[in-house]
Amino acid sequence: MQAMDIEKVNSMDFGEFVDVFGNVIERCPLIAAAVWSQRPFSNLEDLEKHFFAFIDALPQSGQEGILRCHPDLAGRELQRGTLTAESQREQRSAGLTSLGADERLRLAELNAQYRARFGFPFVLAALLSDPAAVRRELARRLHRPPAQELRTALGEVKKIGHLRLADLLGAHSAGL
Ligand SMILES: NC(=O)N[C@H]1NC(=O)NC1=O
Numbered sequence: 001m002q003a004m005d006i007e008k009v010n011s012m013d014f015g016e017f018v019d020v021f022g023n024v025i026e027r028c029p030l031i032a033a034a035v036w037s038q039r040p041f042s043n044l045e046d047l048e049k050h051f052f053a054f055i056d057a058l059p060q061s062g063q064e065g066i067l068r069c070h071p072d073l074a075g076r077e078l079q080r081g082t083l084t085a086e087s088q089r090e091q092r093s094a095g096l097t098s099l100g101a102d103e104r105l106r107l108a109e110l111n112a113q114y115r116a117r118f119g120f121p122f123v124l125a126a127l128l129s130d131p132a133a134v135r136r137e138l139a140r141r142l143h144r145p146p147a148q149e150l151r152t153a154l155g156e157v158k159k160i161g162h163l164r165l166a167d168l169l170g171a172h173s174a175g176l
Contacts, residue, residue, distance in 0.1 A: 004169060009047065010040040020168065023086055024051055024161045027069040031055070044169050051165075052158055060150070067120035067153050073134055074099055074107045086164055094126040094134060103131060110138045117142065118149055125159035 012020065017036045022029035031054050041047040055066060071077040071087055074096040083091065091097055099107070114122040122138050141149055165171075 006041055006043050006047070006169075009169075012036075021165075023084055024164045024168075025055070025066060025069075025157060026071075026084065026087060026160065028066055044165060044171055048162060048165055051161055055154060055157065063150065063154055064120050066157060067123055067150075070121055070123045070157075072108075072111045072121050073124065073126060074104055074131075075111060090126040090160070090163075094129040095131050096126065096134070099131060103135075107131075107135060107138070110135065110142065114138060114142050118146055118153075120153065123153045123156045123160075125156050125163060127160075127163050 009017070014033070014036055017039075018029055018032050021032040021035070025031045031051055034054055035047070035050045038050050041050070055063065058066070071083055073091060073094075077083050078088075078091055078097060088097075096107075111122055122141065124134060124137055126134065141152060144152070
């Protein structure tokens with residue numbers, strides 16, 4: 001995908017907008033569909049604000065639903081090759097596509113414990129991470145109070161969305 005400017009974004013019809021931005025929030029094209037109604041956007045930051053405001057306005061069940069749309073890190077979907085293109089790229093960047101069997105098993109156990117405790121999968125912005133950091137964060141967050149953990153996990157969803165938007169618009173995340 002070529003970098004694009006905000007005028008191009010504002011000129012998109014509904015179908016094109018959802019094609020391009022439908023996976024800014026993993027497997028939640030409904031959010032892009034809702035954000036489209038709020039154009040025009042003044043810049044990338046403004047566009048991003050609308051995605052995040054939609055998430056913040058949801059009831060807790062909806063926020064948990066967003067988390068549940070995320071594939072596990074180094075999980076079954078990675079093994080089967082059924083990840084979205086974005087998730088695949090992020091997990092590869094974190095070195096999660098080339099784990100040894102032991103490490104994969106260890107992460108799968110921690111992911112299962114996390115899911116059993118909170119009722120949603122462990123979510124972390126993997127793009128700038130690595131296997132040791134993923135394991136450390138997972139072990140640390142596993143013991144936190146549920147309300148605090150929900151907030152942290154949604155913060156990670158926003159980080160992922162921020163990086164995906166920056167990639168689509170050709171901006172470097174530091175400059176946002
Ligand atoms: N579970 C989870 O965090 N999944 C994700 N994280 C990320 O960076 N991309 C994902 O799909």
